[in-house]
Amino acid sequence: MERMKALIIVVVLMAATLLATALALAHYRGA
Amino acid sequence: MATERAWWAVLLLIIYALIVCSGLIVAAISHPGTGNGFVYELGRSFALIGIGIIAMQFVLSARLHWAERPFGLDMMLRYHKAMAVLAFVLLLMHPVLLALGGAGWQLLTNLHKPWNIWFGRAALLLLLLQVTLSGFRQPLRLGFERWRLLHNQAALIIGLAAVHGRVTGEDFTTFRSMQILWLVLVAIVVIAYAYHKLVRPLSLARHAYRVTGVRQETHNVWTIAMEPPAGRKRFAFRPGQFHFIHLRRGRGLPGEEHHFTISSSPTGDTLTSTIKESGDFTRTISPTRPGDVVAVLGPYGRFSCTYRGGDKDLVFIVGGIGITPIMSMLRDMRDTAADANALLIDCNHTEGDIVFREELDQIAAGTRPKLRVVHVLTRPSGSWNGESNHIDREKLARLMGTDDAKRMYYVCGPGPMMRNVFAALRELGVPPSRIDYERFAL
Numbered sequence: 052m053e054r055m056k057a058l059i060i061v062v063v064l065m066a067a068t069l070l071a072t073a074l075a076l077a078h079y080r081g082a
Numbered sequence: 083m084a085t086e087r088a089w090w091a092v093l094l095l096i097i098y099a100l101i102v103c104s105g106l107i108v109a110a111i112s113h114p115g116t117g118n119g120f121v122y123e124l125g126r127s128f129a130l131i132g133i134g135i136i137a138m139q140f141v142l143s144a145r146l147h148w149a150e151r152p153f154g155l156d157m158m159l160r161y162h163k164a165m166a167v168l169a170f171v172l173l174l175m176h177p178v179l180l181a182l183g184g185a186g187w188q189l190l191t192n193l194h195k196p197w198n199i200w201f202g203r204a205a206l207l208l209l210l211l212q213v214t215l216s217g218f219r220q221p222l223r224l225g226f227e228r229w230r231l232l233h234n235q236a237a238l239i240i241g242l243a244a245v246h247g248r249v250t251g252e253d254f255t256t257f258r259s260m261q262i263l264w265l266v267l268v269a270i271v272v273i274a275y276a277y278h279k280l281v282r283p284l285s286l287a288r289h290a291y292r293v294t295g296v297r298q299e300t301h302n303v304w305t306i307a308m309e310p311p312a313g314r315k316r317f318a319f320r321p322g323q324f325h326f327i328h329l330r331r332g333r334g335l336p337g338e339e340h341h342f343t344i345s346s347s348p349t350g351d352t353l354t355s356t357i358k359e360s361g362d363f364t365r366t367i368s369p370t371r372p373g374d375v376v377a378v379l380g381p382y383g384r385f386s387c388t389y390r391g392g393d394k395d396l397v398f399i400v401g402g403i404g405i406t407p408i409m410s411m412l413r414d415m416r417d418t419a420a421d422a423n424a425l426l427i428d429c430n431h432t433e434g435d436i437v438f439r440e441e442l443d444q445i446a447a448g449t450r451p452k453l454r455v456v457h458v459l460t461r462p463s464g465s466w467n468g469e470s471n472h473i474d475r476e477k478l479a480r481l482m483g484t485d486d487a488k489r490m491y492y493v494c495g496p497g498p499m500m501r502n503v504f505a506a507l508r509e510l511g512v513p514p515s516r517i518d519y520e521r522f523a524l
Contacts, residue, residue, distance in 0.1 A: 053514060053515050053518075054153075054154065054157055054384065054518075055157075056514065057157075058153075058157045058160055058161060061095065061161065062161060062164045062165070065095070065098075065099065065165070066168050068099055069099070069102060069103065069131050069135075069168070069172075072103050072106055072127075072131070073106065073124060073127035073128055073130075073131050073172075074124065074127075076106045076107075076109075076110045076123075076127055077120055077121075077123035077124035077126075077127045078120055078123075079110060079114065080109070080110055080113065080114055080115065080116050080118075080123045080127075081116065081117075081118055081119050081120040081121075081122065081123035081124070
């Protein structure tokens, strides 16, 4: 059960990290 | 040990994120102010990240021991699935954002586009096909072997996308650093794919194990025993782990690779898997003969009471063939004279379905571990005077007694049975941190 919770947290964090990186760099480069 | 594993997991995740974001980072350094506008750049960023994720999918699915160890292969493949959906969404947004950002909707609608745009479109369509086939394999009634054959073609996606990006993307056509990075990503994919699909299978075939025995356990359950070739040692494993076996028996019998739990104890030299006839392949297990060749790849998985270590109070709740990882743990506890108190609740349909009944009784007759076995039958015969019906809160509470806040629960069985057990344990106030489980489907 703990491992499933950890997996969900990792997936959400990774998706958030990747999206945040994409947004930040698009803002930086597109300026 | 647990802390070391956690740090290794964090390090792997950081490396993963860095590789996935590498395209963005190098592009941002080499070409900061493009003047294309935010939306257009977001479209390009999504493509760079999406393709980074797709490239790493080949690493995630390559069954690399060093990468799998802190997570378990089952979780790694679930992560692979989740990331495939994320990559698909990002790559679908890529042309939409480019269109919104100034490229115009004809990017999506115009059929008279150069071949490199069509490569990108084809890659996206193939990705949609792969995500659909994998996400809806069961409703689509797609057999595992056929699905695997189709899924192997996913390499085409990265090929098409790599060419599309290299020829179309302004960053790649202009900057040497991006061209080098592109080559590195392609190399990662090629190495992971070639190792997983070619190099390792060849090496496993060269050092193939031999079947040393085939034993019938019940009317539809068989145990096959395997030993490594002369002069080589069997790989080390923890009780409860699984391996992939690829039987090459000839005689017209299918030679497919499947994963099965290791049912033997790590203390012995022989490796056994106990297999229930439940599908096209497993129905052909019985004609396996001693001397047959079998390529074995393992161990994988994290479902083992030895990972925690030191737990003295254990409850195993299993359904049907879900007994196999627990049997490995119990055999190990017997062989190492473990000072533990264990309760096994073994659910089956009929008495004839109970696997390892005699051996379980023998272990229960010993003192290390102290084992109590309760068989629960859902379709008992008239003469059965043991427990019957499905597992529920009342039955668990009665069989287990009061939860002492130190007890660990291990659950393995068919999906509906496991859901019942989880619900009952939750109602009894057992926190998820003290429940470990394994689903056989990867």
